[in-house]
Amino acid sequence: MPRLLGMQRDSAGVHLDLLLLSVLADRPAHGYLAISSLRERSGGVFDLPEGTVYPALHRLERQGLLASDWEDVAGRRRRVYRITAAGRDALAAEREQWQSFARGVSTLVRWAT
Amino acid sequence: MSAAPASTVADGRTDRSVDAYLDRLFDLLGGGGAAGRRALTEVADHLADGVAEGMASGLSRAEAERRAVDRLGSVDRLASQLSRGQGRAGVAVVLRQICGAGWLLGAAAAVSIGVAGALSWPIGRLFGADLIAADAPNEVLPAARCRYLLEYYPHAVGCQAASVAHHAEEVVRNGVAMGVLGAFALVAFAVARRGGRLARFAVTPPIGVLAAVGATMFGAAAAVLIESGASRLHSGIRSGAGFSVVGGIASLPALVVFAVLLLADLRRRAPAP
Numbered sequence: 001m002p003r004l005l006g007m008q009r010d011s012a013g014v015h016l017d018l019l020l021l022s023v024l025a026d027r028p029a030h031g032y033l034a035i036s037s038l039r040e041r042s043g044g045v046f047d048l049p050e051g052t053v054y055p056a057l058h059r060l061e062r063q064g065l066l067a068s069d070w071e072d073v074a075g076r077r078r079r080v081y082r083i084t085a086a087g088r089d090a091l092a093a094e095r096e097q098w099q100s101f102a103r104g105v106s107t108l109v110r111w112a113t
Numbered sequence: 114m115s116a117a118p119a120s121t122v123a124d125g126r127t128d129r130s131v132d133a134y135l136d137r138l139f140d141l142l143g144g145g146g147a148a149g150r151r152a153l154t155e156v157a158d159h160l161a162d163g164v165a166e167g168m169a170s171g172l173s174r175a176e177a178e179r180r181a182v183d184r185l186g187s188v189d190r191l192a193s194q195l196s197r198g199q200g201r202a203g204v205a206v207v208l209r210q211i212c213g214a215g216w217l218l219g220a221a222a223a224v225s226i227g228v229a230g231a232l233s234w235p236i237g238r239l240f241g242a243d244l245i246a247a248d249a250p251n252e253v254l255p256a257a258r259c260r261y262l263l264e265y266y267p268h269a270v271g272c273q274a275a276s277v278a279h280h281a282e283e284v285v286r287n288g289v290a291m292g293v294l295g296a297f298a299l300v301a302f303a304v305a306r307r308g309g310r311l312a313r314f315a316v317t318p319p320i321g322v323l324a325a326v327g328a329t330m331f332g333a334a335a336a337v338l339i340e341s342g343a344s345r346l347h348s349g350i351r352s353g354a355g356f357s358v359v360g361g362i363a364s365l366p367a368l369v370v371f372a373v374l375l376l377a378d379l380r381r382r383a384p385a386p
Contacts, residue, residue, distance in 0.1 A: 030155075030158070031155055031158075031159055032158065032159045032162040032163070049184070049185075049186045050159065050163075050184045050185045050186065051185040051186035051187070051190065051191040051194070052186070052194070054152065054155055054156065054159075054191070054195060055191070055194035055195050055197070058148075058152070058195065076158065078158055079151065079154070079155050079158075
């Protein structure tokens with residue numbers, strides 16, 4: 001599997017960075033909400049070890065792909081992450097590579113006997 | 114979620130409780146500055162959400178806390194990953210753990226030496242001081258040294274016996290002094306963990322690692338010392354043989370403590386049936 005855009009994969013082989021950017025591209029979210037959204041939107045397929053998510057969020061923020069701020073959410077002060085313009089560019093490029101990769105795998109698997 | 118029973122810590126919390134998890138994370142991220150405080154706050158918020166969700170789904174508070182903690186995964190790994198992003202702070206976490214391990218293992222070794230020193234006294238009295246002192250049997254001492262020794266040990270039957278008595282006394286006195294220092298170091302560790310400038314050095318490494326290193330260290334010490342003393346006695350060499358055996362025996366309590374900790378840690382990590 002190619003290593004797309006230098007993004008990191010977790011131990012399950014999932015492109016964690018791609019998944020987080022995808023979730024946060026729709027709406028800003030704090031860590032717990034991002035994880036819950038990821039789980040729900042993937043139909044439970046991406047039930048990630050939650051401890052891997054915060055280091056990934058921090059890393060993406062250091063790379064300039066995410067930005068974060070403390071905000072009041074339902075009466076509590078939470079660190080809310082939002083995707084940056086650079087993050088959207090990276091997500092678009094990553095998504096394109098991923099879809100191309102997925103098409104290739106899908107074609108191969110379909111013709112396998 | 115895992116049904117493995119959670120062991121309890123001193124204040125009655127389980128070691129898989131949210132508070133215990135955050136305490137440990139605080140220890141490991143200590144010195145991380147604003148980034149460390151932010152990470153701690155985020156994880157605390159995350160756990161609070163996880164507990165609330167668990168309780169809303171019908172779990173008891175303890176079950177919900179265990180589930181939330183289990184979902185986050187190993188606190189040591191999380192701290193390591195969070196710190197890695199902070200550059201040198203990741204190295205600092207490891208160095209602090211090494212300092213803490215050195216502090217604890219050094220203190221335990223010093224206490225064992227103290228026990229060996231204390232046990233040496235009755236052994237010397239009952240079976241002869243030469244079993245404790247490692248003086249060569251036919252060592253010839255300078256006249257001035259002999260005069261000095263006989264002045265302090267007037268009941269000794271000759272210069273050699275006075276030297277043996279002197280060294281046996283040193284073994285007991287220095288050993289006990291070392292044991293007292295070790296006990297102070299253990300108390301100081303417990304006090305330092307409560308806060309203050311030394312708190313950053315009183316961080317324990319993962320308990321399984323500490324227990325494995327401790328059990329190996331004290332197990333090896335016990336085996337080598339007992340074997341060495343026993344083989345010397347078997348060969349008819351008495352000088353210092355008793356202290357070797359006593360030193361080995363004094364290592365056994367620490368070996369047992371670390372072995373029990375190691376087994377408990379392995380049992381806790383074992384998957385629930």
